[in-house]
Amino acid sequence: MSKHTRVNEDLFDQLYAPVNYFDLTNIEQGRILQFQQEILQLVVLGKDYKAICEKVCLLMEQLLDNAVASVMLLDKEKQCMNVFAAPSVPEECIRQLNGLRPGPGTGSCGNAVFRQEPVFIESTLDDPRWQNIRQLAIDFNILSCWSMPIRSKGDECIGSFALSSFEHRLPNTFHRKLLEIGSFIAGIALEQQKMNEQLYLSSKVFENSTEAILIADASKIIVSINKALHKITGYAEEEVIGKPVSIVTSIRHGSNFFQKIWQSVKQHNHWQGEVWNLHKQGREYPSWFNIIPVRSKNGLISYYLINFSDITDKKKADEIIWRQANYDSLTGLPNRNMFYERLNHDIKSATRNGTGLTVLFIDLDRFKEVNDSLGHSVGDALLVEAAKRLTRCVRETDTVARLGGDEFTIILNGISEPYQTEKIMHTILLELAKPFYLNTKLAYVSASIGATFFPDDASSVELLMKNADQAMYAAKNNGRNCWNCFTSNMRTASEVRSKTAYELRNALKEEQLFLLYQPIVELKTGNVYKAEALIRWQHPERGTIYPGEFIAIAEETNLITDIGDWVFKQAVNQVALWQANFNAGFQISINKSPKQFIDKMGDWVNHLNERGLDGQSIIVEITENLLLDVHELVVKQLLNYRDAGVQVAIDDFGTGYSSLSYLKKFDIDYLKIDRSFISNMDSQSNDRILCEAVITMAHRLGMKVIAEGVETDLQQQLLIAMGCDYGQGNFFSKPMMVDKFEAFLQQN
Numbered sequence: 001m002s003k004h005t006r007v008n009e010d011l012f013d014q015l016y017a018p019v020n021y022f023d024l025t026n027i028e029q030g031r032i033l034q035f036q037q038e039i040l041q042l043v044v045l046g047k048d049y050k051a052i053c054e055k056v057c058l059l060m061e062q063l064l065d066n067a068v069a070s071v072m073l074l075d076k077e078k079q080c081m082n083v084f085a086a087p088s089v090p091e092e093c094i095r096q097l098n099g100l101r102p103g104p105g106t107g108s109c110g111n112a113v114f115r116q117e118p119v120f121i122e123s124t125l126d127d128p129r130w131q132n133i134r135q136l137a138i139d140f141n142i143l144s145c146w147s148m149p150i151r152s153k154g155d156e157c158i159g160s161f162a163l164s165s166f167e168h169r170l171p172n173t174f175h176r177k178l179l180e181i182g183s184f185i186a187g188i189a190l191e192q193q194k195m196n197e198q199l200y201l202s203s204k205v206f207e208n209s210t211e212a213i214l215i216a217d218a219s220k221i222i223v224s225i226n227k228a229l230h231k232i233t234g235y236a237e238e239e240v241i242g243k244p245v246s247i248v249t250s251i252r253h254g255s256n257f258f259q260k261i262w263q264s265v266k267q268h269n270h271w272q273g274e275v276w277n278l279h280k281q282g283r284e285y286p287s288w289f290n291i292i293p294v295r296s297k298n299g300l301i302s303y304y305l306i307n308f309s310d311i312t313d314k315k316k317a318d319e320i321i322w323r324q325a326n327y328d329s330l331t332g333l334p335n336r337n338m339f340y341e342r343l344n345h346d347i348k349s350a351t352r353n354g355t356g357l358t359v360l361f362i363d364l365d366r367f368k369e370v371n372d373s374l375g376h377s378v379g380d381a382l383l384v385e386a387a388k389r390l391t392r393c394v395r396e397t398d399t400v401a402r403l404g405g406d407e408f409t410i411i412l413n414g415i416s417e418p419y420q421t422e423k424i425m426h427t428i429l430l431e432l433a434k435p436f437y438l439n440t441k442l443a444y445v446s447a448s449i450g451a452t453f454f455p456d457d458a459s460s461v462e463l464l465m466k467n468a469d470q471a472m473y474a475a476k477n478n479g480r481n482c483w484n485c486f487t488s489n490m491r492t493a494s495e496v497r498s499k500t501a502y503e504l505r506n507a508l509k510e511e512q513l514f515l516l517y518q519p520i521v522e523l524k525t526g527n528v529y530k531a532e533a534l535i536r537w538q539h540p541e542r543g544t545i546y547p548g549e550f551i552a553i554a555e556e557t558n559l560i561t562d563i564g565d566w567v568f569k570q571a572v573n574q575v576a577l578w579q580a581n582f583n584a585g586f587q588i589s590i591n592k593s594p595k596q597f598i599d600k601m602g603d604w605v606n607h608l609n610e611r612g613l614d615g616q617s618i619i620v621e622i623t624e625n626l627l628l629d630v631h632e633l634v635v636k637q638l639l640n641y642r643d644a645g646v647q648v649a650i651d652d653f654g655t656g657y658s659s660l661s662y663l664k665k666f667d668i669d670y671l672k673i674d675r676s677f678i679s680n681m682d683s684q685s686n687d688r689i690l691c692e693a694v695i696t697m698a699h700r701l702g703m704k705v706i707a708e709g710v711e712t713d714l715q716q717q718l719l720i721a722m723g724c725d726y727g728q729g730n731f732f733s734k735p736m737m738v739d740k741f742e743a744f745l746q747q748n
């Protein structure tokens with residue numbers, strides 16, 4: 001080893017070995033002590049980090065002539081260094097230093113951070129470690145510069161502390177001690193600052209949290225609370241500090257409840273859940289609790305951090321949402337959703353207990369007519385009242401639900417025998433048949449009920465519902481205002497229905513449909529110059545099918561429009577022939593279902609014109625209820641008929657809800673009194689009076705009357721006596737094929 005290196009090594013040891021206080025003179029030690037005292041004072045006074053660092057710089061400068069001190073810090077990305085405190089360094093110099101990238105050529109500070117070790121440079125003007133920022137040294141006359149890395153608590157390099165001199169020199173032991181202390185203090189101050197900031201933030205969170213926060217010691221005694229706790233519990237700080245946590249909770253939870261909670265906190269280091277609290281004023285309220293234990297180094301719980309919020313509003317909102325999803329807003333009954341849930345649940349418990357249950361499906365008869373004629377608000381009121389009556393018919397353990405519209409369902413728990421169910425269904429029918437007094441209006445409805453039994457008929461929710469629906473449908477077909485229990489035949493019936501719909505599509509194409517004609521007799525003279533066309537379906541397997549079995553299906557499947565057009569054209573051909581061969585004024589009346597009016601405008605009048613036939617050749621039979629539904633297309637078509645001379649008859653008059661004003665408005669030509677009134681006419685004087693009244697009223701309004709379903713001579717005589725214009729029915733003739741009808745005409 002040469003002498004030269006030997007000297008350098010000595011210098012190295014001298015420069016980089018840690019400095020002991022013994023290496024310093026008494027005076028130097030004294031100066032350092034005083035320096036430390038002054039800094040300590042600043043720390044105690046809680047001065048902020050920057051102020052402390054600046055003070056360190058100034059004190060350093062006092063201890064080292066002809067030099068300036070500076071603190072530079074690495075940015076967050078640990079890429080660049082910026083001047084943090086350098087009270088004596090000119091601003092321009094600071095500006096140029098900022099953004100310094102640690103590296104082998106970026107001066108003493110850049111190197112101290114780059115190498116993570118002290119860097120003492122005696123001559124900045126020729127040392128290669130200053131090559132990138134040499135101009136700075138020249139411009140600001142920095143001739144030597146010593147820099148020490150600043151380390152965080154985790155020993156990570158976060159910046160540098162430097163002394164730059166305006167003369168060439170290296171630090172002696174005293175200077176190095178100063179540098180060590182400077183960088184150390186800067187490190188601590190920064191660390192402290194970070195902690196203070198965190199503490200400050202935590203305290204802000206604690207204070208300003210909208211959730212109540214309390215800290216309890218290991219024996220669950222409250223030691224600290226925040227403002228929100230006072231607001232939520234009503235207790236002031238002095239009222240709860242030193243008290244057990246249970247001061248804020250309700251006594252409705254037994255001690256067992258809390259024991260489990262504390263156990264869970266201990267085991268899982270966390271617990272959260274709903275707890276009922278007791279407000280200072282005595283009011284109970286639901287809250288959401290969060291408990292976290294704070295453990296000391298030995299793992300024992302020393303504190304509990306508890307926060308909670310009042311969830312009354314949230315629970316209310318949840319409750320509203322839940323109600324909306326599960327209950328019918330009009331009647332307050334469970335809705336479909338809730339009903340299915342309950343049925344599911346009840347089936348399970350019936351299975352468990354080996355018991356049974358009944359599902360009822362209830363549909364109000366003629367509700368639509370009440371709704372249409374008296375208005376929707378009356379309709380709504382009726383539903384509300386019906387719901388109340390239904391609820392009164394069953395026990396509290398049963399469920400009454402509204403599926404929608406006028407459909408209700410009931411679960412009768414523990415009842416699976418028809419005889420028990422029958423009694424309840426009977427009561428329901430009686431209750432619903434009673435008059436409804438609704439906002440000064442009076443309405444009558446009845447109900448059709450279908451029943452099915454678990455477990456006998458089915459065991460799944462879906463099948464039970466299907467069964468009950470089919471049984472209800474059967475009750476409707478049996479004439480309404482009655483109940484029906486499900487039988488397996490019904491399943492077949494509904495299957496037949498869907499098969500019929502399928503086959504009906506072919507019936508038109510395959511020419512399976514045909515018309516019969518029933519004479520309409522002028523009662524005064526016995527003359528026949530009108531006939532009603534009635535459709536039949538010649539089914540290849542089932543034989544002749546009556547309209548009662550397929551018109552409704554045709555309506556449901558929209559086939560009615562095509563079928564109706566076919567009927568019309570068929571009737572037009574026929575009327576043309578009969579006008580030519582029998583009577584120039586012959587008329588054929590055809591039935592037109594409401595659906596046909598709504599589906600499309602129809603071009604029947606044009607068709608008549610093209611055939612050169614008078615509008616009067618055809619009478620269109622409509623039902624009363626069509627007039628209630630003032631659909632724009634209905635109005636247009638009826639007025640169109642009137643203008644073209646096509647006559648209009650109200651079919652089955654007396655069974656629907658008629659409004660006389662409508663009859664007048666649409667220029668109705670005929671009222672066809674429903675068969676039910678005619679058949680009762682001889683035995684029930686009420687119906688006789690009714691018929692007479694209808695006839696008189698119709699005549700006053702300029703309408704003619706046709707009596708439907710005349711079956712006896714007595715009926716004919718009575719009708720003649722009342723002045724009824726026409727009669728139609730088996731007494732004169734059943735509906736006939738064309739050839740028979742022609743023979744009938746000839747006889748006539």
Ligand code: C2E
Pocket residue numbers: 518533534535546547548551564567591592593621651652675708709710711728729730731735
């Ligand atoms: P509607 O228009 O009231 O026709 C009268 C119904 O009463 C016919 O039944 C007829 O056969 C029956 N009838 C006539 N006289 C008597 C009698 O003295 N006693 C009894 N018990 N019944 C009698 P049908 O032919 O079964 O027709 C039933 C319903 O089907 C018709 O009632 C009508 O509303 C509808 N309909 C018939 N043909 C068509 C059609 O082409 N299109 C449409 N949309 N509906 C039709």
Ligand code: MG
Pocket residue numbers: 532590591621651
């Ligand atoms: Mg008719």
Ligand code: MG
Pocket residue numbers: 651652672674675708
């Ligand atoms: Mg009729």
